[in-house]
Amino acid sequence: MKDIIDTFRPDLFAGKDILVTGGSSGIGLAIAQGFARLGGSVIALGSSETKLKAAAADPENTAIRFERVDVRDPEAINAFARTLRKLDVLVNGAGIARPEAEFEDATYMEVMDVNLNSQMRFAMAVLPLLKASRGVILNTASMLSYVSDPLVPAYGASKSGVLGLTRHLAHAFGPDGIRVNAISPGYHKTDMTKGLWTDPVPAEKIAQRSALKRWGTVDDLVGTALFLASPAAKFITGADLPVDGGFVVGGF
Template sequence: MAGQLAGQQVKQEVGAFRAELFAGKKVLVSGATSGIGLAIAEGFAALGAQVIATGSSAAKLAALRADRTLEGIRFEQLDVRDLEQINRFASELDGLDVLVNAAGVARPADEYRDDVFREVIDVNLTAAMRLSMATRALLERSRGTIINVASMLSYIADVEVPAYCASKTGILGLTRSLAHAFGVAGVRVNAIAPGYHRTDMTRALWEVPASADKIAARSALKRWGEVDDLVGASLFLASPASAFITGVTLPVDGGYATGV
């Protein structure tokens, strides 16, 4: 089952933190029906948080709700492109300590089309702003934390995905701006920047030995990342250990962006 695999992946990262670190805390993770978002949701749940994980696919949500290894996570349908739906969803929350904006899409080769370009920007960048603003009052009340998901493509180019590059570069600026806008109320806003991690989005690359080896060779650690490699960074940025860290984007790419 998906939950069993993801659960195994996050054990090492979660084990670095005090058990029940987030007991009683309420966490919302968008784009959490697979990959990075799901792993982060599991990481918080494993440390005692009450986690709501959202996604747009009814079929994926139904499968995850039926997975008994994920019973500690509440899965809800949410279209992050719909401001009215987001505002209604946020109004029904009784509190929030951590918001993780992990929803993201890429449309390789199609992003030069105007409609596709706008769709990718909407999901990857504008949705993070929508969710942050919709939950601002709740986060101010708890002096909570926002964690956005940027990318190594916030720093380097990929001609196949201009909208993805633009949206993830935009996350850097949004993170800095919201950190200053929300900081006066004690809300911290940071981001993580994943590199090449083995997810469904990158499957076309890591399943081909030539491309997989080339990518691993450029990284300082000479390997691909796994989704669990992003869990520890997210937990740290939401924890008291990072109480004076805000407005930053933490690369979690094994040194890929600095490689040659």
């Protein structure tokens, strides 16, 4: 990540408060680390005590505060939001996928709740703080906002919904100086995709569809998040930035 961080001014987010949901592992944790390394005061939320403890114990994360909040629980979200004094950036990074099981109603609704509804809940819970700071919201969409995967209908629907939510909130919150954008990851090596990138056949097929002929890493999302939250992007809102190595526009 050092080459990415070195691209930015080292004190870019000094004095800024950043909240990252889904921040105990994977992409969310990498983004939290990026903000912290540029001077931000970062709180990373997760639901797994095991992951939270492991992240908190890592010397790389000493500048990050980890908290457990169930993103499916509106009361827990609002209670946590009331503990915050100020906020400059909200990164909605919580997400799950349940391949094949998403055709069942309960699983479908759970995936929608975590991936889409939680992003709206957090945005509304911290809205007064973001109004005060004229802050930034970064939502997490997906390449599956654009292409289909027959095994994860709820995941695809939720991530498509994130794009709509991002555009609508950009206009709803814009008069208060709040910018709202989305990032759409592609195939990145995370725990969620481990079954694919550890299997040589699908791993190579996916890499070859990418214009860059490789899988993404979690670090590949960090620079995008930092840019969109920075003054360099001060007239960008309601946008989605795919970070997929050209996968969506490729073809097998």
